[in-house]
Amino acid sequence: MKADPEGVLTGVHYLDGDKACAEGGIAAGCRFFAGYPITPSTEVAERVAERFPMVGGIFIQMEDELASMAAILGGAWSGKKTMTVTSGPGFSLMMENIGLGAMLETPCVVVNVQRGGPSTGLPTLPGQADMMQARWGSHGDYEIIALSPNSPQECFDLTIQAFNFSEKYRVPVMFMMDECVGHMTEKVVIPPAEEIEIYPRRLTKKKPGEYLPFEYGKDLVPDMAHAGDGYFFHVTGLTHDERGYPDMSWQTQEKCVHRLLDKINKNADDIYILEEENMDNAEIVVVSYGITSRVALRGIQLAEEAGIKNIGRIRLITIWPFPEKRIRELSSKIKAFVVPEMNYGQMVLEVERCAVNRCKTILVPHAGGTVHKPELIYEAIKEATK
Amino acid sequence: MKAEEVKTLERKRKPKKTQEDFEDHPMAEWLRMDRIPHIWCSTCGIGTAVTCFVEAVKAAKIPREDITVVSGIGCSGRIAGYIKLDSFHTTHGRAVPFAVGLKLANPRLKVVVFSGDGDLISIGGNHFIHTARRNLDITVICINNFIYAMTGGQLAPTTPPTAVATTAPYGSYEHPFNLPLLAASCGATYVARWTALHVRRLTTSINEALQKKGFSFVEIICPCTTLYARKNRLGSGLDLMRFYHDNSVIAHGADVRDVDIEFQSEIKVGKFLDIEKPSYLDKYNEYLKQKLGDKFKPYGVNT
Amino acid sequence: MKYWRKPLDADRVKIPHGELHIIWERCKGCAFCVEYCPKDVLELSTDFNSKGYHPPIVKNGAICVHCQLCEIICPEFAIYCVLKNEKEPTHES
Numbered sequence: 001m002k003a004d005p006e007g008v009l010t011g012v013h014y015l016d017g018d019k020a021c022a023e024g025g026i027a028a029g030c031r032f033f034a035g036y037p038i039t040p041s042t043e044v045a046e047r048v049a050e051r052f053p054m055v056g057g058i059f060i061q062m063e064d065e066l067a068s069m070a071a072i073l074g075g076a077w078s079g080k081k082t083m084t085v086t087s088g089p090g091f092s093l094m095m096e097n098i099g100l101g102a103m104l105e106t107p108c109v110v111v112n113v114q115r116g117g118p119s120t121g122l123p124t125l126p127g128q129a130d131m132m133q134a135r136w137g138s139h140g141d142y143e144i145i146a147l148s149p150n151s152p153q154e155c156f157d158l159t160i161q162a163f164n165f166s167e168k169y170r171v172p173v174m175f176m177m178d179e180c181v182g183h184m185t186e187k188v189v190i191p192p193a194e195e196i197e198i199y200p201r202r203l204t205k206k207k208p209g210e211y212l213p214f215e216y217g218k219d220l221v222p223d224m225a226h227a228g229d230g231y232f233f234h235v236t237g238l239t240h241d242e243r244g245y246p247d248m249s250w251q252t253q254e255k256c257v258h259r260l261l262d263k264i265n266k267n268a269d270d271i272y273i274l275e276e277e278n279m280d281n282a283e284i285v286v287v288s289y290g291i292t293s294r295v296a297l298r299g300i301q302l303a304e305e306a307g308i309k310n311i312g313r314i315r316l317i318t319i320w321p322f323p324e325k326r327i328r329e330l331s332s333k334i335k336a337f338v339v340p341e342m343n344y345g346q347m348v349l350e351v352e353r354c355a356v357n358r359c360k361t362i363l364v365p366h367a368g369g370t371v372h373k374p375e376l377i378y379e380a381i382k383e384a385t386k
Numbered sequence: 387m388k389a390e391e392v393k394t395l396e397r398k399r400k401p402k403k404t405q406e407d408f409e410d411h412p413m414a415e416w417l418r419m420d421r422i423p424h425i426w427c428s429t430c431g432i433g434t435a436v437t438c439f440v441e442a443v444k445a446a447k448i449p450r451e452d453i454t455v456v457s458g459i460g461c462s463g464r465i466a467g468y469i470k471l472d473s474f475h476t477t478h479g480r481a482v483p484f485a486v487g488l489k490l491a492n493p494r495l496k497v498v499v500f501s502g503d504g505d506l507i508s509i510g511g512n513h514f515i516h517t518a519r520r521n522l523d524i525t526v527i528c529i530n531n532f533i534y535a536m537t538g539g540q541l542a543p544t545t546p547p548t549a550v551a552t553t554a555p556y557g558s559y560e561h562p563f564n565l566p567l568l569a570a571s572c573g574a575t576y577v578a579r580w581t582a583l584h585v586r587r588l589t590t591s592i593n594e595a596l597q598k599k600g601f602s603f604v605e606i607i608c609p610c611t612t613l614y615a616r617k618n619r620l621g622s623g624l625d626l627m628r629f630y631h632d633n634s635v636i637a638h639g640a641d642v643r644d645v646d647i648e649f650q651s652e653i654k655v656g657k658f659l660d661i662e663k664p665s666y667l668d669k670y671n672e673y674l675k676q677k678l679g680d681k682f683k684p685y686g687v688n689t
Numbered sequence: 690m691k692y693w694r695k696p697l698d699a700d701r702v703k704i705p706h707g708e709l710h711i712i713w714e715r716c717k718g719c720a721f722c723v724e725y726c727p728k729d730v731l732e733l734s735t736d737f738n739s740k741g742y743h744p745p746i747v748k749n750g751a752i753c754v755h756c757q758l759c760e761i762i763c764p765e766f767a768i769y770c771v772l773k774n775e776k777e778p779t780h781e782s
Contacts (some may be wrong), residue, residue: 032491034483053674056683058490063516067483070476070513074456074487077474078495082487100477227472227488228495230451234418234467236475245421246467246475411712413766423765428717428742433764441761583725585761624720 003027003160003196007055010192017182018043020152021111021175022051023190024159025083029198030109031057032080034071036064036090039123040179041113044085065090069097069110076106077235079226081163081201085111087179088121088130091137098172099138100237102260105214105222107166107201109159111175113182114290116368126179127368128290128342132349134174135320141257143264145271146174146320148289152186158317164199165271169263170221176319178342180291180371208232213244214256220263268321275315282312283335284384287327287351289316291371292340299340299377306378308385322350331355336384340364340377360384416440418470425464429623431582431608435529436465438585438606439500442592453496456485458510461536461610462502462529479509482517485524493667493686496525496596503530503544507563511543518572521600523665527592528565528603531610532647539613546649550617566658567642569603576602577642577659581630582609584655591657600665607634607653620650703775707755709747715767718742722759722768728752731759 007026015023022044025033033052035045045061052059057080062068065086072082086094091112101108114130116122130137134146145165149158159175166173204211204223213233216222225231238246239253264271279285288296293315300311312334316323327350331337336359339348348363355361364380366372426432443453450471457466459478466473476484481499489497499506506514506528517524533551534540541551541558544565548557566577576598580588588606595602609615609626620626630653637645638656645654664672667686674682696702709730716738723731723745730753731745738744745768747753753770760769 032487034487034490053678053682053685056685058670058685060486060490062483062486063512066480067486067513067516070480070483071487071490073476074474074484074489075491076487078454078488078491080491082491096477097480100480226492227454227474228451228492232451232470232472234473234475236467237477238475243420245418411710411766411769412760413769417766423715423717426764429719429721430764433766434721434762437761437763437766583762585758589761622719624724627721627724 001198001200003193003198004029005193008193008196009190011190013188013190014185015152015188016043016185017149017152017155017177018113019047020155020188021085021159021177021182022047023188024156025109025163026051026055026057027156027190027193027196028081028160028163030081030083030163031055032072032075032082033057033059033084034062034068034075034082035084036062036068036086038087038090040115040182041085041087041111043182044111044113065093066097069094069101072108073097073101073104073106076108077227079228081107081167083109083111085113087113087115087123088117088127089119091130091133095137098144099140099142101172102138102142102144103237104235105170105260106172107170109162109166109173109175111177114176114178122369124179125369126291126342126371128178128292129346129368131176131319131341131343131346134176141261143261144172144174144320145169145264145318146176147273147317148176148319149181149317150290150293150315151181152184152188155181156188156190160196160198161273164197167199167201168221169267170202170224171264174320176290178290212242214240214242216259219267220259264321271318271321272323272326273317274323274326275317277313279312279314281310283310284308284338284381285312285314285330285334286338286340286377286381287314287316287347288340289319289347290342292342295372295374296340296377298374299372299381302374302378303381306382308381311381316347319347322354324354327351327354331358334359336360336362338362338364338377338380338384340366340372340380342366342368342371413437413440416470417468421468424468426461427612427623429609429611430461431531431606431623431627432462432465432529434582434585435527435588435606435608436469438589439527439592440469441589442596445589446593446596448496448596452494453498454488456481456488456497456499458501458505459536460502460505460534461531462500463505463536465500479505480513481505482510482513482526486517486522489522489524498596499524499526501528503528503532503565504534504542507565507568508543515568515572518569518574518601518603520666521573521575521663523600523667525595525598525602525604527595528605529608530565530605531608531614533610533614535610535613539617546647546651548649549614552617562647564642564646565605566603566645570642570659573601573663574603574659575600575661575663578603578657579605579607579645580655581607581634581653583627583630583634594657594660598660600663607655705755705775706773707753707757707770708773709750709753709759710769710771711744711746712767713738713744714740715765716742716744717765718744719764720745721762721764725762726759727756728754
């Protein structure tokens with residue numbers, strides 16, 4: 001279905017990533033936002049607080065991030081599309097309830113505008129060190145989807161995509177921005193509402209009495225019911241069966257948890273979004289995401305100017321589930337992967353795991369606080385040719 | 387033991403569901419009968435609280451699909467699982483913010499948080515005070531059994547001084563919370579306390595709390611036999627009920643600063659506070675209408 | 690309850706009479722109903738159910754006035770009262 005024109009600010013704007021993300025959420029139909037201010041993500045909440053009263057949404061600044069995450073889960077179960085926004089320290093606080101969101105299979109979007117860490121770190125400077133936490137942050141086995149934009153335009157477009165994924169797969173989606181992309185101001189083109197595809201909430205068509213909250217079909221995703229629609233369902237964070245009732249047995253654990261993983265892994269081909277360039281005869285492939293992908297362009301340019309040929313480039317837009325198949329396939333054809341990231345090695349671990357020993361994997365780490373120097377990436381590419 | 391013997395033992399232990407068990411007890415249509423009998427101990431007061439709640443819901447004539455129950459973790463947290471309404475069993479302490487989300491996203495719903503003292507006031511304390519401050523239109527019913535029962539009897543923020551708990555094996559030396567004072571000082575519009583013995587007055591109180599606009603709080607003092615009573619040599623839940631009978635004093639309108647509970651002391655019960663205040667959404671709509679005029683889209687008004 | 694004369698509103702006021710139903714297997718023997726029945730209708734049985742608890746039995750069903758206190762106070766939803774008939778209060782009701 002198409003977006004509701006009321007929320008779509010059609011036109012050409014000059015916005016920063018945070019504001020573009022807020023606009024993306026509103027265009028996608030988000031009408032409940034619960035958040036807590038934290039640099040550098042506060043601008044998203046501020047933009048939402050400004051805009052929601054005009055479009056019939058409700059914004060509340062909760063008392064902390066734990067409450068924010070719990071509130072957006074409740075809001076989703078009550079019928080609205082919901083999102084929250086935070087940064088590293090708040091992301092850590094939200095983890096328990098992200099697990100609850102995954103267990104209850106609640107559609108929602110959690111935006112993490114990453115900053116330098118760990119702990120209080122560098123509140124106003126970029127980092128990319130929460131990438132693994134997005135996948136493994138909460139306890140137990142579960143799968144989520146994570147996307148990473150690299151420009152304010154993508155902040156707008158991919159936020160809508162994040163909402164669509166969250167509805168299609170009934171899973172919390174982590175939107176992994178970084179402070180650079182969040183605070184960078186660029187041209188953002190917001191198309192008319194008829195050009196924006198929205199995936200509607202998968203509400204059950206069954207009648208009350210026949211509906212089971214976690215009964216699923218071929219795509220392994222159950223249909224949802226909202227509180228207040230007369231279904232009198234019960235859902236719990238305890239390991240549960242299809243009726244939603246807690247069931248303390250290993251057989252139910254196997255069924256319940258395995259499906260949470262399969263739901264994403266078996267549908268992964270639909271979720272992968274990769275940007276590839278110059279891959280045809282590539283011998284060295286630079287794998288990057290977020291703001292680092294823009295620096296990597298310059299690094300590759302420097303290497304090409306120095307005479308190194310056949311440098312391919314992959315930009316991870318879908319971070320999780322990780323595009324294992326593509327990396328595995330490439331690893332037997334190329335010489336090396338070069339992975340620049342603003343941390344001491346997170347996504348590189350995934351690349352290395354998939355490449356095994358078929359090719360080299362070279363990390364270009366950075367503690368965060370600023371972006372890489374392109375020369376560092378050029379050096380790594382040079383290293384890869386050896 | 388031979389394998390066949392083990393199998394026979396297992397069969398004998400499974401409770402038999404006879405036709406009698408599903409007979410029409412008047413509560414049957416409000417309970418998830420496929421999960422009865424429930425897990426609460428003999429002489430636990432939580433079942434009584436559930437019956438009072440259902441009676442109050444019936445008396446308040448709220449449409450059944452509009453009521454949503456949210457619980458946290460603990461013995462009291464299991465309440466959501468047994469009531470046949472839209473119900474949510476959430477994480478420890480986060481029942482109140484979950485309920486806030488439910489309510490704000492669909493103001494038509496009547497959201498009830500039904501949880502325990504540890505869940506609501508200890509880990510959930512921050513959420514409790516802020517939601518009361520904002521006077522959000524939800525009803526919080528707190529089962530106060532003075533202990534963390536489900537996890538084996540640990541100290542709770544309501545455990546009276548000198549009472550024994552597993553994490554205070556020599557007795558508590560902490561000063562407990564006075565829940566009506568906490569709720570009232572944070573901004574609740576309705577505060578009442580009853581014990582599990584005062585069934586009819588409790589039902590009336592819950593009815594009033596459900597119909598009250600704003601943040602309403604009902605504290606239910608419940609006997610906990612397996613943990614609180616046993617660890618403190620107080621007998622069984624029945625002995626605790628007898629204690630409530632002899633030592634509770636009805637004090638409507640009492641000053642909430644005077645309703646502390648000491649170990650095996652007098653328990654003041656009654657309706658302590660019942661005031662009118664605009665709720666969160668009332669203020670939201672009124673204020674923004676004033677500021678933004680026609681550009682403002684009122685929220686939840688026609689529900 | 691013994692009245693020393695027939696109450697003046699005896700024709701308007703009816704004393705209800707209730708019939709108790711006890712769900713034997715569900716009871717956990719807490720004895721709240723036995724303790725708090727205002728007419729002393731119930732007592733704990735010497736028999737026990739398959740869980741080992743002693744459920745209540747009706748000691749004196751004729752005096753049950755359908756107050757439903759046992760129904761509300763029972764934590765196990767194991768006892769309920771059905772209104773049977775009503776009769777006028779007489780000298781001895």
